[in-house]
Amino acid sequence: MVIIGGDAAGMSAAAQARRLRTEDELEIVAFERGAFTSYSACGIPYWIGGDVGSRDELIARTPEEHRKRGIDVRLHTEVTAIDLDGQRVRTRAHGAAGGAAGGPRGAEEWTGFDKLVIATGARPVRPSLPGMDADGVHGVQSLGDGEALLDSLAAAERADGGARRTLRAVVVGAGYIGVEMSEALIRRGHRVTVLDRAEQPMSTLDPDMGALVREGMTGLGIDVRTGAAVTGIRTDADGRARAVVTADGEHEADIVVLGIGVRPETALAEAAGLPLGDAGGLLTDLAMRVRGQRNVWAGGDCVEVFDRVTRRPRHLPLGTHANKHGQVIGTNAGGGYATFPGVVGTAVSKVCDLEIARTGLLERQAERAGLRFVTVTVEATGRAGYFPGAEPMRVKMLAERRTGRLLGTQIVGREGAGKRVDIAAVALTAGMTVEEMTGLDLGYAPPFSPVWDPVLVAARRAASEVRAQGS
Amino acid sequence: MVIIGGDAAGMSAAAQARRLRTEDELEIVAFERGAFTSYSACGIPYWIGGDVGSRDELIARTPEEHRKRGIDVRLHTEVTAIDLDGQRVRTRAHGAAGGAAGGPRGAEEWTGFDKLVIATGARPVRPSLPGMDADGVHGVQSLGDGEALLDSLAAAERADGGARRTLRAVVVGAGYIGVEMSEALIRRGHRVTVLDRAEQPMSTLDPDMGALVREGMTGLGIDVRTGAAVTGIRTDADGRARAVVTADGEHEADIVVLGIGVRPETALAEAAGLPLGDAGGLLTDLAMRVRGQRNVWAGGDCVEVFDRVTRRPRHLPLGTHANKHGQVIGTNAGGGYATFPGVVGTAVSKVCDLEIARTGLLERQAERAGLRFVTVTVEATGRAGYFPGAEPMRVKMLAERRTGRLLGTQIVGREGAGKRVDIAAVALTAGMTVEEMTGLDLGYAPPFSPVWDPVLVAARRAASEVRAQGS
Numbered sequence: 001m002v003i004i005g006g007d008a009a010g011m012s013a014a015a016q017a018r019r020l021r022t023e024d025e026l027e028i029v030a031f032e033r034g035a036f037t038s039y040s041a042c043g044i045p046y047w048i049g050g051d052v053g054s055r056d057e058l059i060a061r062t063p064e065e066h067r068k069r070g071i072d073v074r075l076h077t078e079v080t081a082i083d084l085d086g087q088r089v090r091t092r093a094h095g096a097a098g099g100a101a102g103g104p105r106g107a108e109e110w111t112g113f114d115k116l117v118i119a120t121g122a123r124p125v126r127p128s129l130p131g132m133d134a135d136g137v138h139g140v141q142s143l144g145d146g147e148a149l150l151d152s153l154a155a156a157e158r159a160d161g162g163a164r165r166t167l168r169a170v171v172v173g174a175g176y177i178g179v180e181m182s183e184a185l186i187r188r189g190h191r192v193t194v195l196d197r198a199e200q201p202m203s204t205l206d207p208d209m210g211a212l213v214r215e216g217m218t219g220l221g222i223d224v225r226t227g228a229a230v231t232g233i234r235t236d237a238d239g240r241a242r243a244v245v246t247a248d249g250e251h252e253a254d255i256v257v258l259g260i261g262v263r264p265e266t267a268l269a270e271a272a273g274l275p276l277g278d279a280g281g282l283l284t285d286l287a288m289r290v291r292g293q294r295n296v297w298a299g300g301d302c303v304e305v306f307d308r309v310t311r312r313p314r315h316l317p318l319g320t321h322a323n324k325h326g327q328v329i330g331t332n333a334g335g336g337y338a339t340f341p342g343v344v345g346t347a348v349s350k351v352c353d354l355e356i357a358r359t360g361l362l363e364r365q366a367e368r369a370g371l372r373f374v375t376v377t378v379e380a381t382g383r384a385g386y387f388p389g390a391e392p393m394r395v396k397m398l399a400e401r402r403t404g405r406l407l408g409t410q411i412v413g414r415e416g417a418g419k420r421v422d423i424a425a426v427a428l429t430a431g432m433t434v435e436e437m438t439g440l441d442l443g444y445a446p447p448f449s450p451v452w453d454p455v456l457v458a459a460r461r462a463a464s465e466v467r468a469q470g471s
Numbered sequence: 472m473v474i475i476g477g478d479a480a481g482m483s484a485a486a487q488a489r490r491l492r493t494e495d496e497l498e499i500v501a502f503e504r505g506a507f508t509s510y511s512a513c514g515i516p517y518w519i520g521g522d523v524g525s526r527d528e529l530i531a532r533t534p535e536e537h538r539k540r541g542i543d544v545r546l547h548t549e550v551t552a553i554d555l556d557g558q559r560v561r562t563r564a565h566g567a568a569g570g571a572a573g574g575p576r577g578a579e580e581w582t583g584f585d586k587l588v589i590a591t592g593a594r595p596v597r598p599s600l601p602g603m604d605a606d607g608v609h610g611v612q613s614l615g616d617g618e619a620l621l622d623s624l625a626a627a628e629r630a631d632g633g634a635r636r637t638l639r640a641v642v643v644g645a646g647y648i649g650v651e652m653s654e655a656l657i658r659r660g661h662r663v664t665v666l667d668r669a670e671q672p673m674s675t676l677d678p679d680m681g682a683l684v685r686e687g688m689t690g691l692g693i694d695v696r697t698g699a700a701v702t703g704i705r706t707d708a709d710g711r712a713r714a715v716v717t718a719d720g721e722h723e724a725d726i727v728v729l730g731i732g733v734r735p736e737t738a739l740a741e742a743a744g745l746p747l748g749d750a751g752g753l754l755t756d757l758a759m760r761v762r763g764q765r766n767v768w769a770g771g772d773c774v775e776v777f778d779r780v781t782r783r784p785r786h787l788p789l790g791t792h793a794n795k796h797g798q799v800i801g802t803n804a805g806g807g808y809a810t811f812p813g814v815v816g817t818a819v820s821k822v823c824d825l826e827i828a829r830t831g832l833l834e835r836q837a838e839r840a841g842l843r844f845v846t847v848t849v850e851a852t853g854r855a856g857y858f859p860g861a862e863p864m865r866v867k868m869l870a871e872r873r874t875g876r877l878l879g880t881q882i883v884g885r886e887g888a889g890k891r892v893d894i895a896a897v898a899l900t901a902g903m904t905v906e907e908m909t910g911l912d913l914g915y916a917p918p919f920s921p922v923w924d925p926v927l928v929a930a931r932r933a934a935s936e937v938r939a940q941g942s
Contacts, residue, residue: 008922043857043917057857176916308912320915323922341910348914357914386514386528419887419920422894422913429911430901439812440900441779442893443819443828444791445647446514449890451479451794 002113004079006032009300010119012326014071020334023070033078044146049184082272088112122262122301131233136241137256170244170253174201178259193223212412216354264302277304279315286339299325306342310369346425348418355418359425360408372401374465380454382416384446393417395458404433404466434462473584475550477503480771481590483797485542491805494541504549515617520655553743559583593733593772602704607712608727641715641724645672649730666699683883687825735773748775750786757810770796777813781840817896819889826889830896831879843872845936851925853887855917864888866929875904875937905933
């Protein structure tokens with residue numbers, strides 16, 4: 001069993017297959033072009049911001065730990081070709097020192113497989129604009145990216161006299177990563193400007209909900225500039241980024257962080273003739289087997305997943321899905337049986353104490369899917385109104401006309417807002433109508449919820465709206 | 472439309488009926504024997520403990536506010552008989568002053584109805600043991616009870632010299648109310664002993680989970696005595712409680728709080744020949760109409776509700792259900808259509824920062840229902856393990872053998888543990904199997920959850936156990 005990519009999906013698959021099969025039954029080799037395995041890229045903003053003390057805390061399982069469990073991890077080893085007919089992959093070692101695991105530097109060799117797992121992940125979008133590769137422009141996709149950014153920050157923060165300098169940081173993109181990185185940079189004491197092309201930050205929310213996130217970010221002192229299309233990076237004579245250029249002007253920058261999103265890393269798979277979807281991700285069956293293949297599986301950020309609401313494939317890179325994919329792949333490759341049922345599109349994030357969550361479809365996604373729907377937005381507190389710390393949260397809910405089926409929920413608010421989205425995520429998975437949701441028996445006690453949980457308040461309003469609309 | 476009982480179920484019904492019908496179309500009269508309407512009895516422990524500053528904060532809507540909306544609220548007016556054939560109720564005013572709303576003190580009169588709503592609530596269990604009615608023995612069911620307890624505490628806390636006295640408080644019963652009252656009394660600075668007959672506190676949890684609550688309570692300095700059957704209250708010459716007596720000895724007490732549970736207040740309904748269930752609660756149809764009646768509805772703590780897991784009626788007094796009942800009754804009585812779908816038995820509570828939650832069936836309840844099941848208990852953190860403040864929580868899950876259907880979930884842990892039970896509550900409502908739950912798309916980000924949410928960790932383990940058991 002050969003695995004390409006040593007992060008969540010690949011190494012979960014390896015670990016699960018190993019649980020089912022001994023080393024005599026199944027040899028497992030994992031190729032990783034970087035230096036780390038099984039790490040949490042989602043934790044990078046918290047490492048940069050100082051919540052997490054060191055890189056190593058983000059590593060769930062080291063190469064040594066995997067090796068102890070009988071998984072042959074080869075670091076600094078890039079797979080450069082997949083030969084499906086020959087059932088083999090070509091690798092090139094480019095390790096700093098090479099050595100036992102990685103082989104001599106630059107050497108190419110072929111490794112045969114009976115079972116192949118493609119878990120090549122995603123790469124951050126870097127628009128091909130002038131200066132995008134300049135010094136001081138950073139992605140935050142891998143632990144290596146995180147280290148480079150931290151080094152760059154540490155160097156820039158050291159002023160000539162030895163005092164700590166406040167930097168001008170520009171974050172390009174106000175999605176999850178952009179928002180989390182803004183908070184991290186603010187916590188390091190810098191001046192932060194966030195640029196986004198969209199009308200509001202968090203375009204994973206509807207604009208009216210994104211506006212609440214803008215308020216929260218502005219309140220933290222983050223300069224949020226929307227409708228700002230970046231046209232390039234201005235560099236100095238040393239090739240170092242000095243400003244981010246937009247149609248409306250320049251934003252001076254000592255450091256630039258790119259949080260524009262990611263694309264599936266599927267060049268290798270494409271070259272091997274494997275099927276890709278509209279978003280460039282590998283297409284798989286329910287058992288995470290690549291379509292048309294018998295012994296090739298794929299999972300994690302390099303695949304497209306089935307959206308249970310629109311019933312179409314989409315690219316949704318998220319660690320929690322990658323881990324589930326790995327679990328499913330490892331079970332199947334190990335001779336068991338498991339399937340991945342798809343996603344409903346749940347996500348949660350925060351910027352300081354403002355919690356941001358969504359599940360299901362936004363208005364524009366529902367429209368694109370051909371759905372007609374009602375939309376309601378309510379404000380309710382997360383605890384009994386009289387309980388100390390009861391803070392308002394905004395809940396937006398979409399329900400299909402006629403059927404009343406829940407289509408999506410967005411929540412923005414303080415403590416307790418974010419994970420409440422799980423109620424809607426489970427209801428969505430179960431295909432519940434908003435009318436059915438009004439009867440949900442949720443945990444109630446004054447420190448935890450009003451008698452009508454905010455999600456139920458929204459469901460009641462939505463159900464009433466569905467009835468009012470008729471057909 | 473005549474309503475008996477002016478708290479959650481009754482007044483929600485009144486308010487909802489009024490939304491649907493004008494005063495010309497429907498006259499609404501609500502009789503309340505006490506002095507308050509629409510209050511949160513669940514908030515009383517937090518008022519006693521000082522989280523909530525005043526009684527009035529617990530009142531969601533005053534009699535005046537109801538009257539302004541065209542609901543004729545008559546306080547201090549007890550309904551003493553229901554004449555179903557004559558479609559009328561007999562009332563006795565025993566208000567302090569009587570007056571416009573209440574009628575002259577002691578007067579009895581008959582009021583006719585076209586539609587009747589019985590929302591008489593529940594009364595705290597007071598075992599008929601010596602001394603149970605002594606001064607210094609308090610229930611905490613109504614706002615009046617809360618006021619009496621606060622007065623009693625204030626008087627006892629005032630030492631002779633003017634300094635504040637530390638009291639010896641004994642709480643009888645270690646269920647939700649007992650646990651919440653223990654915390655309240657600890658927060659007032661008193662020495663608290665809790666007595667319960669059961670093996671562990673929180674017998675709404677399985678004993679192994681109750682043991683975690685005991686640890687938490689003991690850690691707060693609460694003296695938890697289980698297996699302690701109370702045989703009476705020792706009083707002094709003035710008839711004031713001085714100690715709680717158990718088979719094993721006496722527990723000296725300056726104040727005694729009863730948290731033994733409640734029974735449906737259905738004497739009036741029973742006298743009128745209305746049908747009661749095994750737990751003494753009124754039996755209704757899905758529209759909350761009393762069985763066999765055309766124009767009589769009942770809701771709140773005086774009814775039995777349909778348990779969606781055991782598929783039998785049970786008594787489950789909780790404000791969140793009472794409000795839903797009121798909503799359903801008001802809609803139906805107002806000429807609309809709504810049903811109450813039943814409960815899955817979700818409850819959440821806390822003792823300081825220890826959160827306690829359950830939904831569905833305990834082991835003994837599942838056995839009693841004739842179910843065979845697997846049980847798993849896992850420990851997992853509520854945030855990514857590397858994120859600051861990631862605290863372990865214990866999740867116990869029951870799933871039916873063969874079908875793998877989720878039967879129940881219990882969670883005990885720190886921040887973020889309690890409301891996670893909602894995930895299981897919705898899954899239970901949807902009839903999901905634990906295998907289906909393993910694929911749930913829940914909110915994931917390091918400050919909110921590990922990649923595998925604790926509930927999913929438990930579901931995975933339970934699914935594996937179901938498979939292992941076979942038939």
